[in-house]
Amino acid sequence: MKTTDATDRGGDVRLSGISKTYGSFTAVHPLDLTVPQGSFFALLGASGCGKTTTLRMIAGLEEPSTGTVHLGEQDVTALPPYKRPVNTVFQSYALFPHLDIFENVAFGLRRRGIKSVKKQVEEMLDLVQLGEQARKKPHQLSGGQQQRVAVARALINHPKVLLLDEPLGALDLKLRRQMQLELKRIQTEVGITFVHVTHDQEEAMTMADTVAVMNGGRVEQLGAPADLYENPQTTFVANFLGTSNLIEAEVDARSGDDIVVKAAGDKLILPGGRSSAPATTGGKVLVGVRPEKIGLAHADEAGSIPEGRNRIAGKIVNTSFIGVSTQYVVDCAACPEFEVYVQNIDRDPRLVPGADVVLHWNPAHTFGLDAAQDIDAGVAEEEAA
């Protein structure tokens, strides 16, 4: 049923043209995706984006409408879940309520006909620090403990790929942070390919090597967390991953590698290499910048802003102090709700609602997006999550 050959690339997951339709509803559009062996891969998106369906197709719990699933060289598309060398940590864990913790963890071993499971199970329970709880029933454990049982129950089988379906969704914030680190540690230790489904962008960025952002049954963008954050290719990614200020602008001219755009009278510089939009003069483009890249100066100090920075004038609408930083909402002609996060190093007492200010940032931190998209895509989802 399972070969354990450390040298093969059996932990690669290769999805080719995989899709899933229910009647007239398409949950996943034809999708190609390769997850390299040993990587921590996250499928990130709002609920209903097709990420869980994709995961379940890898597990074999959902039959793809088209396409194939390969694990390493093996085509597993037609294999039932119990014949696939993958294991799943289910959302809400799905621990067997009638079995104790020991038997829950031993379940996979026993089904594969392994007789002496005691040593392995005890080692696995120790790994997740639950050695003491072996004879308890799942309902006697806390949420975090149940979560670790679910991980142990899957990992003990040494799967080629471990699938995690929102495994931390039911935990409170503090425990979730702790378990994120724990899972990351286990993954590094065992070296198994992890495919992790989550709607929490912070969770995806903290844990994964590679993140695929999904929206409406399609992968919007795929890359390392920092790359996705710095260089979003679509408005959905820009808004779903953190916060972006997106400004509707018009291409004015090109100067060398840079594109000069005009937004409500202000001239901004956009590095050509950071724009995924066609840069024809007079064409529309969405100019984006992350809130923490921006400096905020009182209008009286505008003169002291160094040359060569993008600048926009506005008026503070709202401020909120959150300890390490202060978040400002600034009303500008180009963008009515410009978000700016300023670290609380030297607080300028004049920066209160109603104050006239100048926003300025390094042009290198500007990115450009195709203006033919919904500027608010991904915003609501981020708030809901």
Add this chain to the structure above:
Amino acid sequence: MTFVNWLKRNLVVIAGLLTLAYLLLPNVIVTVFSFNKPNGRFNYEWQQFSTDAWKDPCGVADMCGSLALSLQIAFWATLGATALGTAIAFALVRYRFRARGAVNSLIFLPMAMPEVVMAASLLTLFLNMGAQLGFWTILIAHIMFCLSFVVTAVKARVMSMDPRLEQAAQDLYAGPFQTFVRVTLPIAAPGIAAGALLAFALSFDDFIITNFNAGSTVTFPMFVWGSAQRGTPVQINVIGTAMFVVAVLFVLASMVIGNRRNRRKA
């Protein structure tokens, strides 16, 4: 005032005890009168203490035969109704098929229909089919009316079952059969057991439907009814008491086993 306060504090307990007494009093009477030595044929008045009936429970002609028949029918009816009912309950909860809604309501019909109507219509059916009334017609009738109760009990349990548990089993290398035996069945077991117990109790003491469809066969409830016309032997109380004691012992045993298992696990 102290009495009123005491009453206030213990009102729930008192109400509970009274309800319990209300439930158990008939059983107490049955038990007490199983030790009676009646004067004449009717066991309705206390005369004097005696263990005669307990020493010779089968002393009444035909009674133990009818009891054995009732137990036999109840056993097979329970088996048949539980197997079929469990299958129906799974089908109704897990699968979407044509006429599922109709089946869902029709299954309750035997529960809702007056028993005497059902008994008469069953008799008509059997007579028209030319079936010989007796053990088999009683068994068929019992499985039929027990079915709805089993379906109801099992369905409630299956509905509350997380389908992800079975997916998790499959994900952990359990094939369809293993998944059913190792996960589905154990989790559904309390519902199935409740359905089976209900079926046994219903079948064992059914009188109306049985009476219509028994032909010349006599079950225990029919025997009791028949003898009540001519006089009630004390042995009926003995059997009644014995059944009650057996049932209580079953409950106690399962509680003790459950407690011991929990203590061992904890």
